[in-house]
Structure formats: structure tokens, C-alpha cells
Amino acid sequence: MPLTLLVIVLSVVAWLWLRNQPASQRKPAILKLALIAGIGIVVLLAVTGRLHFVFAALAFLYPLLRRVLPSLLSGAANGGAEGKSGNQSRVSSDILEMSLDHDSGTMSGKILKGPMAGRELADLSESEFLELLRYCRAQDEDSARLLETYLDRRFGDSWRADDDASNDDGESREHGNAGGPLTEREALDILGLEPGASREEVIRAHRRMMQKVHPDHGGSNYLAARINEAKECLLG
Template structure:
């Protein structure tokens, strides 16, 4: 009974710890929990004389591990090999407009954002419903074209094409706001360019090129991004290399 109670307490503590982790850090946190739990389980089984259960489980899972483990290790090594010491914590890019501030997590490819101006200022996009997004989109289209393009990209990543059926402007507006070679309405500052590529001041030429390649893999239109975001990434690279 005390052992069962200990397991329950540890599980509750682990759950609260995981819940308090930033969204961008939850995947690594889960991996840490799995690793620590596995080690504790092996120690516990060894103390109770039931270590044979681990060997039996490994023998059962060996065919699966032999196929999955190499690819996992190669993916991890690849991530370490392309790591950038000048990247920001969490490996993120930030793209801002007059109304919105967006964050793209390089590891997960997820996009989050908040409203910084207008009637809905201060709200996080993750807490909004689809009807509210249409209202916000109409406001952005009337106030700032860049904000409208940025929000459309977010909606495409979150809802796919479903939100367009509720868009009063229809597909024509999407085509007009996302031309083939779209670009931003204003020149980027060095600070904005660094934010977009997820770099710190003083990044070298090679680091800028590597960061551009990494971010473009997430923001390219062929990978769920948009022409607008791809143009901003290219502008950021050109600004920092000029």
C-alpha cells in the first residue's frame, strides 16, 4: 500500500510539473518524464526481485525497437548537428504586424499569437473561437493588410480551409491578400529581422543562412506556410546580410 501511494503521489507531482511547462517545452518534458519513470521502474523491479519482467518486455518489444530506435537516434543527432548557439530559448521566430504578434516554434511547427491592438487587444488567439476570428479578420482587413495576411496564415494552419466557408469576403479576398510574390508593407529593422529568424544580435553570416533555411522549412507555402511569411523570412535574411 505505501508503494502504491508513493506512485500516485509521484504521478500527481509529475502531472502538475508537466502542466506548468511552456507549450514549446512540453514534448522534451514528456520525454524526460518517460525516461525518469523507466529508470525508477527498473530500480523498483530490481529491489522487489521482479527484474525478469523488464527482460521479458524488452524481448517482446525488440522487433519494434530495432526499427524505430535508429530513426529516433538519427533524428536526435540531426537536431544536435543543426543546432545554433545563437538561437533563442525554445528555438522560436517572431513575426509582428500593427495588430498581431505571432510566434512560430521551430521544433513543433506550431504557431501561436496574441492581439496587440484594436477592440480585442490583449487576447491570445488560442482562446478564441472561429466566429471571433472572422470578426478579427474583418477588422484587420480594414486596418492593416499585413495583419490580415498574418491572421489568414494562422487560420490556415489551425483550421485548414474550413474557416473560409464562413468568411464573408470569400476566396477572392484570400487571393487578393496573398499574391504570388507578396511582401510586407514596410522595411524590416535589424531587430525585427533577428526576431523572424530566431537569432540574437551578433549572429554570423553562416548562422543567418542556417537560420533562414531552418525557418523557411516551416514557413514555406509548400509546408503549410504562406507567400507572405516566406517573403518576410527572405526579407529578414537580406536585411541581416546587407
Template sequence: MFLLVLVSGVLLYYRRLPAAQRGPFRIKALVALALFGVIFLALTHRLYLIGALFALMLPLLRHFLPWLLRSLPFLAGWYRRRQQRQSSTGGQRSRVAGEVVEMELDHDSGAMTGQVLTGPMAGRDLADLDQQEFLDLLSYCRQTDNDSARLLESYLDKRFGDAWRADDTVGHTESEQAAAHHNGALSDAEAYEILGLEDGADRDAIIQAHRRLMQKLHPDHGGSAYLAARINAARAQLLDRH
């Protein structure tokens, strides 16, 4: 009776979990079940059954082990693709783009990723660039698109803090105060992308998305004045339509 109640409670808890948390919970449940089984066998003096079971499975392991080893690369690739799909659909993401670079911010983790859109490094992920390539890209952005330069500076600040500025010998950087007063026009589509919302989101969704992003990116919390200004502009742009 106790086991029936326990299993029912675990199943009910499992069904209420978000989809992203069910995988880790299954692993923990299996480990707990295995430990419980070992403890039960030890208390009933039946640990020898584990050895007997292993002896029965040994021929099967010898038969299937080569196949498992050959399948490991495929299984690893499948697992990576599955994780990427989950991360891409598991939460809201904001997108801010200039002419040269674009950035994406995951609302849940606060992680920022970016990609080069145009120029000599087009197609490169920012995570793959080394220090000198970052400085070269920043110099190119400053020559071609101020929005991209500010975006890249925001990315570098979030990833490296102020350390990268010691190597920025050009020094042609607009102040945080000037960035905060950026007046670049936004389209509705750009505003929705910045807030990580679907086209046509209602007023409450806009306010909530703005609040979540500002908690992560406000300058008082170590964020970027430029990105905070763009988020505020996106909010104002969309609320004017409601």
C-alpha cells in the same frame, strides 16, 4: 561486474543527452529498474519481499497520504511552470508582428502561437478565440492593418487549413501571389526577431535559420506565402549587413 559496466554505460549515455531529454529518460530508467527488480525476485522465488515491503510502508503511506493530496494542486502548478520555462528556453522562436497581432513560431515543433496586441480583443491569445471571434478579428485587421490581416490568415491556414475560408463572407483577401511580393520595410531588429536570432548573429547563423524556417513555412510545403516573403526579406535585410 556486468552490473557495474551496465550502470556505467547508462550514466555515460545520460550525461550526453540534451537537458530536455533527461527527464523522460529518468522515468524510463526507473520503470526499467522496477521491472528488472520484479523479474529478479520472481526468478529467485523472493516475490514475498514485495508484500513485506508494502506492509512496512503502509503506516507511512497512511501518515503522508493526506499531506500528498493537499500538495497535489501546488505540485501540478509547479510542473506546468517548469514545462513552460523549458519550452520557452528549449529552442529558437521566430516572432512576426503587425500593429494588431503578433505570431511566434517554434523552430523545433513548427507550432505557431499568437496574441492580439491592439483593438477590441487586445491581450487575447489566438488559441482562446472561437470561430466568430476569429472572423471579427480578421475583419478588424483588414480595416486597420494589412500586415496583421495577412498574419492572421496565415495562422488560420496553418491551424484550420482552407475550411475557415468558407465562413469568410467578406472575401476581402489579397492573393497569395500579392502577399509573396510584399515590400514592407524591415528594421534590423525586426529581421532578427523573424529569424529567431540574437542581435549580431553571424552570416552562417542567418543562413541556417532561414533554411530551417523555409523548410516549415514555404508554400510548397503547405506554408504561408506571406510568412515566407517576410522570412526572405529578413534574410536579405541582414545579409546586406554582412
């Protein structure tokens, strides 16, 4: 009875863990659970003195495993690769490089140029953010919009109370057109796609990204404009 209860508890834990995995990672996760379960069964049979049943089963199933196992492992590897591709979008300006995680919707960024070059945005203090924003506004409007988008997603509107320029021209910045024309590589990076992506993949990626950043859903006008540009660049 205790063994049955343990199996039930472990099954529930495994199911909850599997359910919380991203859809693209579920196939590798199932294979991992199957491997763990198999090891557990072998250990249990060894402890109870029934390990000979495992050898008998392996001898019977060996021809089948020899054919099926390589394809399963190959599928798991491909599944992992698919999960990684298209999982992040990158948007760059003259001063900043941003990444948007498709699953969590969180943004991360790095400073490419200026007095704080090389630093991660996550490491900046509030006063440093405002200093960086003033620098971006003076040097590159695109970078300023991109940083405002990051600040909005991370802090909401609270940062604007300390920003003297927000009440004057913050809204007009946000609603303006995005910067210069995109290259194909930049468009692919924005949508999180690899070279050679099909028309259907571009459309799906555009739809997925717009659900994350559309202004009607609390997102950014600037990012939405860039995502629309990326789609037009790749389909035009």
C-alpha cells in the same frame, strides 16, 4: 533474473524517451538520465548492503570528478541555453504578435490592439476570428495577412467557407508583397536569432524556417516573404 529484466525494460524506456527529445536538448537529457541511473544504483547497493563499494569508488574517482564535473555542468547549462535560443520566431504587425515554434511548426498569437487587445488567439471562437479578421482588413493589411496565415495553419482552408471576402481578394492578399522594411531587431526575431549572429547562422536559420513555411510545403507566402526579407536585412 527479475532485476535483469527490469534493467532491460528501463533501458528501453530511457532510450525511447531520449530519442524523442529535440536534438538541441539531448545532451542535457543524457546527463539527466545518467544522474537518475546513478541514484538508482546507489539505492540498489544500499538495499543489498554493498554501499561501501560506492564510497570506495568515489574516493578513487574524486580527483577526476573534481576536474571534469564543473565543465560537464557548464556544458549542460550552455546546451540548454542554445536549445532555447533560435527555438522560436516572432513576427509582429500593428495589431498582432505571432510566434512560430521551430520544432513543432505550431503558431501562437496575441492581439496587441483593437477591441480584443490582450487576448490570445487560442482563446477565440470562430465568430471572433472572423470579427478580428474584418477589423484587421479595415485597419492594417499586414495584420490581416498574418491572421490569415495563422488561420490556414490552424484550420486549413475550412475557415474560408465562412469568410465572405476570401473568394474575392483572399488570394491576391496572400500573394502580395510583405509590409514595410524590417528593422534588424525584427529580422532577428523572425529568424529566431540573437544580436551578433554570424552570416552562417543567418543562412542556417533562414533555411530551417523556409522548410517550415515555404508555400510548396503547404506554408504561407506572407511568412516566406517576411523570412526572405529578414535574411536580406541581416546579410545586406
